[in-house]
Amino acid sequence: MRDLFLLCFEYLKTGLFAIGGGLATLPFLVQMSNNYPHWFTLEQLADMIAISESTPGAIGINMSTYVGYNTYGILGGILASISLTIPSIVIIIIIAKLMNKFNDNPYIQNSLKGLRPAVTGLIASAGFTVLKLCVYDNINNTIKILPSALIVIFFILTQAKPTKKIHPILFIIAGAICGIVFKL
Amino acid sequence: MSNKKHGKLRLLLDLYFTFFKIGSMTFGGGYAMLPLLNAEVVEKKKWANEEQILDYYAIGQCTPGIIAVNTSTFVGYNHAGILGGIIATLGFISPSIIIILLIASVLDQVSHISEVKHAFAGVRIAVTALIFSTVFKLIKNNVNTILKVIIAIISFLAIVMFDISPIVISVAAAIVGILFLKEDNKNA
Structure with a gap:
């Protein structure tokens, strides 16, 4: 039960802070795997990405269902996905109401200009994590x-x-x- | 009055199943959703025009959350209010949940077979290449000044070498953007 609660909390956090496409949730998942090693391993995470990419649906939602299922069964899969969408729903509804003001606000525009390269770096770091899994032989210490x-x-x-x-x-x-x- | 309620219910069901269909035909990230949105939401249902969809995309891309979910919420809200936003999003995520739960429950039983293990090792390689192709595209589109290159490199190193939370990195980058990326506006 504690895992289920933590899972929903982690996914609410991911939904609130992951910006962009599905792979934007990846750095958060790498962190989750490090913080809660009994939920899923980095190898499993790489498999999850593969399955999420090759099945219908947004990658982020597919991965949240998968991570949730691995952590807490069917209920975990459903609640993780719903948790991931809750911040989006709340924020987008607020923005839809304020849309005109939001479009012209220079502070928002400028912060986004800083965010986009940072997100690029974050996704690259996730790619680096998967790359290491594929090419690094940790028994012989070789590539x-x-x-x-x-x-x-x-x-x-x-x-x-x-x-x-x-x-x-x-x-x-x-x-x-x-x-x-x-x-x- | 009851007639009006009935119409609203039918609209919500229509939203749910339209987005269910879009969710079940979108492979990959939010960008893969765009042609389907145009076909279903713009041309067939006429719930939004093409320009509105692009605006939703732009906003969905730079606000928290997954682009596809943000866009679903936008279309649903603008067409049927708060409940519409929620229902459209639930419609979009339903096929993912059903399909992934089916696959995940089967995978546990076959994951010990050696062919399956080899296949996944190979798939990981493909995924690595796909992630880097996404990164490459993002660099081309968004990392076009020296300061932006520095932000990208620092973000990368902060997480790879120092394990700093992506949240901290995002907030810092937004502040840097507000303070130092102002002059870009004139060029745009």
Whole structure:
């Protein structure tokens, strides 16, 4: 019961402070895993991202359902997702009422200019955490070559500009196939 | 009077199921939702025009919370008040909750199979590349002055090396923005 309460609290906090798309919740989840190691490990978190990216729905909501389920079963999954949305609902309804004032306020505009690069740095730090999990061999203290090479190839493919953007699901599927073929 | 109540209920149900549909067809982040919003909310239901949707997006992107949820709340509120905002958001998150709970309950039973483990190790690699492609896009769009580069690097190091809370970093960055990023407005 204490875990359920803490989970809702952590997700209310995440909903209040994570700004932007679903991956913006990632730094908060890394922190959650560090603070409550019995909820989920960083490896599980990486799996959650993969599943959340390749199933319908916003990544942030998929991840909150997943984290909640892992921590406290079905009820945990539902309440974590609802907790994540409560701050949004309250804030957006207030903003919708004040919309014109909000649009022109220079303080808000300037604070957003500082926030966007910070959010970029925060997401990069989450990427770095997952990167370490993939390429760092903590038994031999070395960098694993094959996973590193695959990450570089996948990244280049994400930047390639064919006629149509490659869907993230195709990367996930290709990753799974590589994993089985190369026994990663 | 009862007729009016009936109409409101039908509107709320319509909001719920429209956003349920959008939620079940959006793969990935909030940006993936935009074409679906245009198809369902703008063209089919005519609840908002294309410009309004972009405004909701811009605001949803820079206010707390997930963009897709913020946008759902916006459309729902502007169309059917506070209850509308809540119902549209619940509609949007319902498919996620149902699908993920189904997958999560199955995954526990298959996660010990070695092929599944290998597959997930490979998937992690793809996810790493996808995260960095998002970062790369954000850098191109938002990190375009020296001060902004410094903010991004400090934010990165603060969390990787010193484990400082993202909340502290966000508040500090907002203050830096108010104090030092004023002159940008003239160029914009």
